[in-house]
Amino acid sequence: MPDLPIPTLATFAVYLAGMLAIGIICYRNTNTISDFILGGRRLNSLTAALSAHASDSSGWLLLGLTGWAYTSGLDALWMIVGLAIGIYLSWKFVAARLRTYTEQAGDALTISSYFEHRFEDDSRVLRVVSAIIILIFYTLYVSSGLVAGGLLFGEVFGIEFVTAVAVSAIVIVAYTFIGGFLAVSYTDVVQGLLMVLALVAVPLIGLYAVGGFDALFSGIEAKEPALLTLGRQTGYDAATGAWSAGGAFGLVSIVSSMAWGLGYFGQPHILARFMGIRSAAQIKSARRIGMTWVIVSMLGALLVGLVGIVFFEQPLGDPEKVFVNLTEAVLNPWIGGIMLAAVLAAIMSTADSQLLVVSSVLTEDLYRTLVNSKASDAQLVWIGRLLIVATAIVAFVLALQGGSVLGLVGYAWAGFGAAFGPLILISLYWKGVTRHGALAGIVSGAAMVVLWKQIGTPFGLYEMVPAFVLSAVLVPVVSLMTQTTLPSAAATARIDGFEAVEG
Template identity: 45%
Template sequence: MSETTWFIIAIIIYMAAMLAIGYWSYTKTDKYDDYVLAGRGLHPFVAAMSAGASDMSGWLLMGLPGALFVTGLSELWIAIGLLVGAWANWKWVAPRLRSYSEIANNSITLPSFFENRLRDRTRALRVASSLIIILFFTFYVSSGMVSGGRYFEATFGGDYLTGMLIVAAVTVAYTFVGGFLAVSYTDTVQGIIMFASLIIVPVMALIALDNPSDIFSWAENNDYGPWLEEAGAGNPTYFNMIAGVSAAAIIGNLAWGLGYFGQPHIVVRFMALRTPSEAKQGRWYGIGWMLLCIIGATFVAMIGTVYFSQNPDITITDQAAFETIFLDMGRILFHPLIAGLLLTAVLAAIMSTMSSQLLVVSSSLIEDLYKIVAKRLPSEQVLINLSRTAVVVVAIIGGVLAVSPNDSILGLVGFAWAGFGSAFGPLMLAALYWKRLNAAGALAGMVTGAVVSFSWGQFGGSDIIYEMVPGFLSSAIVMVAVTLLTNGPKPEVEEEFEQASKLARYTEKHQDMEIETAAEKVTQGEI
């Protein structure tokens, strides 16, 4: 059989596995809370893998190796910032958010948590945060479909539209039927595939080298990839992390980590944990996975400088950004079936991110907008069906935008991470740790962060420093200023804040107690 046939067989196996998980999740989903948040029964390993896979996307397998291959280790600052940010998110946000969302009227989405936490009767906070989520994630979903189409073009030489529709259809199918549980478990499988691929591919490529130790010096002294025009020059600063990098660039790259505190598709995993105490396990699972994946991606690039130079008959498909070095290595080193299964790691990264975004947008449409205007609360099954309908609607809109991708759509996605981080990051930290916070300050800070981040990126400010920095700082400053200049929260809000703090501390010491029981004891004053 031809290589393409083996690849197609691998893709069919992968797609069938995703659909099977979706059907299994469907059999476990009876209630609306199950569809939106898996009944708050997520194992910490599943939560960690799901958060990691939905976060990293294709950047980990294509963008990072390509950037490291072209420029050198100075591109690692973003990865370091993300690693530190993810650790801090699991450490400080996960356990407190799980506790507080339980106390705050059993909030199951980020907008509903903000509203319940601050007792915002105007509904402005919930509506504004929902609209920010829907706007950014609809374009994000579209970019995922674009990536799926490009993947099929690059891997099979297939048609862009056909590939986009296949990826979209399967992702929508398992998200539609299985909801949050399906998304979480497919993400887990996809995270494992990404991890295995980023370990196996560089190890096998290293074994194939004549002298494996060359990877630590080759790029500095020899021509390779983008450095072939100046014969004998090489990239003398390849292993220098600060050469040619300004302080503003380093700060901006590290600031990517600040974005974690405000990413709805990541923090929702914390709300789905079984207990706050399991955040510690989730942190070690998630950060361990992320660290090893980043190391794998780094070695893909370092080994690639030698591997492709010593095999001049092998051509890297992407001769501009060199982002296909991982795909090219996998295709060359393994039997086509194994290579096809390894190459599904990129597809896994695309689909895991897209499915998480679809579900978050669906939840915002139904939980945060429809339910507040509905005159009468529908039944559980009607709410589930409405959520499923919302998944399809958002997917159709994203698909229409992806049919003819243009720079404005793809450019918006480039700073959507900063948009979410700036709008929701400072608010999340303040909501969990600052008792004085009020609704006026929260709303002002959130809108300021979103507007400043968006405007900074649109009008060229990102050439100076990454928009996360001004967006996050302006959001925090405005939030604090408006809060202090307006009336403080009502006594019941401050009392609930203390209850959430007590619940977090109590569940940390009594890990065997169900959180619902502990929450009842706290609210009744027994603890």
């Protein structure tokens, strides 16, 4: 192992100690299963917004998106636009209604329990099926975070991959185990602020280093003019370090890139922030804070990738390390350590949320529902903690298989977006959804994602698109065919009063 960079090591140590301290403080306020899963529904608008989007962004923002911008140039904008639209619409059309309904519907703590209450599913099939889907895709999602952590520690400290992934897993599990939802949410605020600071400072300093925007664009054009053409595909060969122009970035590619925005309607860790905010009245201010953070951060990530194209005379063998490499090159080790801690923040802020959701599902939707309905809050909280450890171990094993951070995230993102997104949207606006329609939407969305991926993503179309469309069609079609199983008026009456609480 090479000599460890002391300034960076010290910065990381202080950062990690701070995250653990927050976990310990939150431990004192985590007494019930509601506290552990949703923080007692007492997040303010700032905490809810930054936690929602820090937990959403993960390593794909600082590693995946920056790497895509490095290899594809301005065509990374299609994903950014799609994500921004999806974020806004999810805050606008889902957040307030879901917050209000889940509290009134038996204080539903998870998306699975929301489905059970909304559709009066006494069979509990909806709850169990949705819980299984969450377990499958979140285990993949957590593994992507551990891969990203492995890349970071390996690059910065020269630690071999297995050890680096293990270090990432231990750190993330520690404070999530201790403090539950409140620890996750409050650490996300710190992590979110650190991430946006890094995504403003690093690209601007890098831009100055290459000579400003004129020098940046002329330098990119010298490498490959297609990188600056919105709507023109660009290929990158890591072996030779050369970019090459392809054909037009056609409709399928544009739709696939922008379809990432559809995922926001069905991500359980984001929906949990909507459910955990103090009141629906705080949704509007949370939406404004969240949108500001997201737009600034994603544009910063795009600029990091573009600056990297010009700054590095020797093209990168691994484009997903462009942020790390640029940070080490343009900043002194102490400041660079803070910026690199932002990558760790991005990884941790998502992995901790995902571990908590998996633990919540196993504890609330499976253990208490199917095994021990009389378990005390103290028992459930400790079971939840132990299941966090178990999930992390499984994700660790999967992470050792390696893979692209963005590729792993994209698969899990599509799984949740297609399985739950259409049903969440439709069920909050239309009383006519039946439990059969709900089940058809969930199963078809998840199954199509897996099938589309397994047959090699035909036409290059992102699996989110056909799966989301299929689910969105089957929810109303099957519901209309099974109107004899409509939920009672009591279960749907709340929908009439939603307009009064929407931001």
